[in-house]
Amino acid sequence: MKKWFWVVVLYVVLATSTVFFLTPFIYALFNSFKSENEIFQVPQSFFPREIIFTNYESILEGHFIDYFMNSVLITVSGVLLIAILSSLAGYAFARLPFKGSHIILVALLLVITLPIAVFLIPMYLLEDSLGLLNTRLGLILPNVAVGLPFSIFIMRAAFIGIPKEIEESAQIDGCGIFQTWWRIMLPMARNGLITVIIFSFYVIWGEYTMAKVLATDQIAMPLTVGLTLLKGEAWALGTLSAVITLSMLPPIIIFILFQKQVVEGLSQGSIKG
Amino acid sequence: MEQVKKRKKSMSLQRQKRLYGILFILPAFIFVFAFMFYPIMYSAFMSLQDYNYVTDASPSFVGFENYKNAFQDPTFRVSMKNTLIYSSIYFISVMVISLFLALTLFNVKKFNAFFRTSIFIPIVVPLSLASIVFTWILQENIGLLNYFLGDILGLEQLTRGWLTEGKTAMGSIIGVGLWATIGFVTILFLGGLQSISPDILEAAEVDGATGWKKIFYVILPNLREAYILTGIWAIIQALKVFVEPMVMTHGGPGTSTLVMYQEIYFTAFTRFEMGYASAMAYILGIITLVFSLINFHINRSREDI
Numbered sequence: 001m002k003k004w005f006w007v008v009v010l011y012v013v014l015a016t017s018t019v020f021f022l023t024p025f026i027y028a029l030f031n032s033f034k035s036e037n038e039i040f041q042v043p044q045s046f047f048p049r050e051i052i053f054t055n056y057e058s059i060l061e062g063h064f065i066d067y068f069m070n071s072v073l074i075t076v077s078g079v080l081l082i083a084i085l086s087s088l089a090g091y092a093f094a095r096l097p098f099k100g101s102h103i104i105l106v107a108l109l110l111v112i113t114l115p116i117a118v119f120l121i122p123m124y125l126l127e128d129s130l131g132l133l134n135t136r137l138g139l140i141l142p143n144v145a146v147g148l149p150f151s152i153f154i155m156r157a158a159f160i161g162i163p164k165e166i167e168e169s170a171q172i173d174g175c176g177i178f179q180t181w182w183r184i185m186l187p188m189a190r191n192g193l194i195t196v197i198i199f200s201f202y203v204i205w206g207e208y209t210m211a212k213v214l215a216t217d218q219i220a221m222p223l224t225v226g227l228t229l230l231k232g233e234a235w236a237l238g239t240l241s242a243v244i245t246l247s248m249l250p251p252i253i254i255f256i257l258f259q260k261q262v263v264e265g266l267s268q269g270s271i272k273g
Numbered sequence: 274m275e276q277v278k279k280r281k282k283s284m285s286l287q288r289q290k291r292l293y294g295i296l297f298i299l300p301a302f303i304f305v306f307a308f309m310f311y312p313i314m315y316s317a318f319m320s321l322q323d324y325n326y327v328t329d330a331s332p333s334f335v336g337f338e339n340y341k342n343a344f345q346d347p348t349f350r351v352s353m354k355n356t357l358i359y360s361s362i363y364f365i366s367v368m369v370i371s372l373f374l375a376l377t378l379f380n381v382k383k384f385n386a387f388f389r390t391s392i393f394i395p396i397v398v399p400l401s402l403a404s405i406v407f408t409w410i411l412q413e414n415i416g417l418l419n420y421f422l423g424d425i426l427g428l429e430q431l432t433r434g435w436l437t438e439g440k441t442a443m444g445s446i447i448g449v450g451l452w453a454t455i456g457f458v459t460i461l462f463l464g465g466l467q468s469i470s471p472d473i474l475e476a477a478e479v480d481g482a483t484g485w486k487k488i489f490y491v492i493l494p495n496l497r498e499a500y501i502l503t504g505i506w507a508i509i510q511a512l513k514v515f516v517e518p519m520v521m522t523h524g525g526p527g528t529s530t531l532v533m534y535q536e537i538y539f540t541a542f543t544r545f546e547m548g549y550a551s552a553m554a555y556i557l558g559i560i561t562l563v564f565s566l567i568n569f570h571i572n573r574s575r576e577d578i
Binding site: 007010011013014017018020021022023024025027028031039040042043044046085086088089091092093095096097098099101104107108111113114115116117118119120121122123124125126141142144145146148149152171177178181202205206208209212213223224225227228237240244247248251252254255256259262263 | 286289290291293294295297298300301302304305307308309310311312313315316319326373374377378380381384387388390391392393394395396397398399400401402403404405406407409410414415417420423424452455456460505509512513515516519520534537538541542547550551554555557558561562
């Protein structure tokens with residue numbers, strides 16, 4: 001009797017929190033199918049009374065496509081660069097130490113904790129002097145830099161976990177260092193690499209602060225910043241719901257597909273980072 | 274002779290490895306140097322200058338004047354106070370609620386994966402977009418929360434403009450911060466719970482520690498590592514709060530949700546006082562660093578006892 005009671009309490013707690021965590025998603029999704037009239041109706045109906053798709057059609061107008069393309073291009077190039085550079089550097093920190101490499105590693109560990117606010121002003125001045133403000137490249141580069149330290153730690157851990165004998169036998173077989181890294185070590189570190197790719201995808205896709213500072217022209221903005229400009233404009237509510245729904249889908253789908261990897265990778269990474 | 278040759282060969286391999294080590298790290302280092310290491314140093318230099326990017330031709334040295342001014346600046350002080358309020362409430366709430374949820378999940382088998390997924394999902398979506406959705410939910414006339422409180426629960430007296438009143442605006446921003454991050458902290462705590470050896474739990478039960486006693490005397494003291502991990506993460510997360518007030522309230526109403534990060538942003542990128550803003554950013558950076566170290570130290574010294 002007593003035990004039965006506690007089990008019910010546990011499930012009530014979990015069900016309530018699930019409602020709290022999922023409501024915003026469902027609300028945005030439902031609103032994206034409602035007409036303007038229905039959204040502004042008082043009292044409102046949570047569920048759409050009739051499902052319409054005009055909100056999704058109207059995405060094609062306005063700046064939405066620009067924002068979307070910017071987000072996609074910045075994220076894809078950023079993730080690729082982070083994946084390549086962090087697996088190179090991670091391998092070197094794990095297996096090719098040189099004088100001073102340890103100091104660099106410690107420095108990387110320290111910068112992870114600092115808020116981006118500390119870097120923003122020099123970033124802005126640097127990009128302004130190079131003409132990189134309001135360009136996609138101008139957002140790709142700092143995103144890569146900020147994502148690298150954490151990714152390097154994950155890749156380093158992945159390479160450390162591979163037995164040394166494998167590398168040694170590859171070298172006896174006449175593989176050069178680069179070949180060993182590319183042909184033998186990198187495929188074996190693929191779990192780390194997948195974590196890095198997923199993790200940097202989330203971070204760059206959702207990045208707001210640097211984009212807010214470095215992209216002030218609408219045409220150069222990614223979704224995270226561009227959509228916030230429209231939040232106050234009443235007419236956009238339905239369309240905005242549709243865009244937000246679409247923008248949240250990629251990370252959610254990836255999370256559901258790679259859940260185990262994400263959870264393990266993130267908790268592992270935060271232990272080491 | 275043979276040995277000497279071998280040593281020579283391994284020497285050159287060693288040298289080659291060092292060379293490749295440098296080559297492999299170099300590209301990543303250039304990125305991190307240009308956008309992080311160099312900015313840290315440049316910010317330090319800039320924080321000692323008086324420099325308006327729009328009106329001044331070049332920076333002029335003013336020593337620690339910017340730091341002194343920052344601590345006397347009423348707006349910056351308000352933003353410090355707000356950041357402190359946000360951080361302390363956020364920190365305590367996120368630790369307590371996440372630990373509580375982790376303990377709950379730890380004791381539940383059916384639908385466990387579903388609950389875990391739904392609690393965790395907020396951290397993977399862009400926070401600025403979630404903040405937009407929350408702005409609607411909290412809106413006075415068409416918002417979902419007021420609809421739920423007023424029309425469904427019949428608690429008309431509780432409905433209000435959540436983001437247009439100072440106190441509830443701060444509360445709302447804390448709520449969104451919690452919404453976005455509780456899942457992550459819960460997963461970390463869950464990892465801690467799962468790493469407690471079953472022997473300890475069994476031994477405790479044999480000794481008669483069950484229910485609450487087991488939780489308070491056996492489980493909670495065994496989560497030390499999880500406390501360090503989540504503690505540092507939560508503090509850093511709290512101090513750098515920026516997106517929610519930017520998107521949801523713009524620091525308002527008045528200055529009631531203006532946080533340090535925002536004041537740095539406004540000083541640097543709407544008033545273009547680069548020197549002054551750099552000093553403010555350094556103050557925030559140092560506070561972040563100090564809190565991380567304190568937390569680390571407390572948990573470490575506890576371990577020694």
